[in-house]
Amino acid sequence: MSRLILSRRRLLHSGLTAAAALPLAGCDSFDFLRERSNPVRRFLMSANGLTYRAQRLLQSADQLATEFSASDIRQGQKPNGSVNPDTPEYLSLKQTNFADYVLEVDGLVERPMRFPLDAIRNMPARTQITRHDCVEGWSTIAKWHGVPLKLILDQVGIRPAARYVMFHCFDAPTKSLSGLDFYYESIDLIDARHPQTILAYAMNDTPLPVAHGAPLRVRVERQLGYKMAKYIRRIELISDFSQFRDGQGSYWADRGYEWYAGI
């Protein structure tokens, strides 16, 4: 009996202590971490550099993402992000079904070049059935068909100073004071030369639909979906992305997401 009373008193006392500590769990206490320039956030973000280096250490350069079989395609690809760009330049290209589309490749290259869509379609192509993993958490499997980016890069010749491939896009998901915020994305040369990194112009055996980035979208199969820029206008070889927009190397990286999205 005395033991019971004791544990009841203990319970009461400890319960009160626990209740007093509860407001600590109110998570707006950590909302300062949302500030892009907060030093604690910047420190936490350094873990992404560790992830990048660790994964590059473990991966061999040509190690492939899992490829699936045709029977694994059980649904259409889920459209996400921009699905119908309305910038004048894009609308006029779309009107003629991208017949006048020309991909510009320049920057730190030996020979800046312009590739009409037909020329790209006539280059050797690769087909792959892969799983698209969105940063939101969902996955879908689809068949992608296009020219390996490496073949394009071999034609223009990468200058030694180049470290990244930057994709400039037609779509502008948001507007800001400085005008339209065009989508852009960058990858390192390891991913750029990876055999599965293709400029896709077909998906599930049909020409790439507008909702999925027509006429060209890049596939970067060892990273999350937001790295796979759609509506590619121009490809630029660069040594450093700090002078582009907010300097984080991509539309979403400027908005607080990791530049390296292998996780």
Place this chain on the structure above:
Amino acid sequence: MDRQRQGRLIRRQRPATRITHWIWAICLFFLLLSGLQIFNAHPALYLGNESGFAYDNEIFSFEGFPSWLTIPSTRDLATGRVVHFFFAWLFVANLLLWLAASLRNRHLRKDLIPSRRDIEALPQDIRDHARLHLVHSVRYSPLQKLAYGGVLFVLFPLIILTGLSMSPGMNAVMPWFPELFGGRQTARTIHFAVMVLFVAFFAVHMAMILLAGPLNELRSIITGRYRLSPRTPRLEQTHV
């Protein structure tokens, strides 16, 4: 309480055990609440490699966790990921540190791996716990060993491996990895389920601390000192 009736004060928890325990506590706090933020970006769970949009392989979905349960409190997947991956690295580093220390100081062999004697004592220990008759012994009781061992050797590896199974970069390194769990989306579902088990463990852990005497229990995991039940034999535990 009468001094005469108190048990001896012993050094129970080693510094490595105490330090890693609290680093885990901090890690799991941030991992849980940032994890719920990440989950809210797509609050549905599936079985297989894909998320079925045109067919049904969904096993659970709801409108998402309330803002007071997420870090940060507003919808902010980017910040949730920053917090989650930082503490995921710390969590794994801490596990390795704990493993190295526990092999070296024999915490693993002496305190955690159940012996034949533990198995024999298990039914009695279950009866004791059911009657809330909690004995403060030199060593963990059989049920404690099972609970801590389950967390350390089953739940910890499982949550790390299912987490890595969601990484497209790691999938390229180990393609069989997500398949081991039944596909990326199943791995995500298991990751979530293990989180629920952690929360359940935490609830029982807190309840047991309150029932067993929170001051003594907290002291042992902060300072290492622990007061035994009266008349506890010097060397090995017995169940009174």
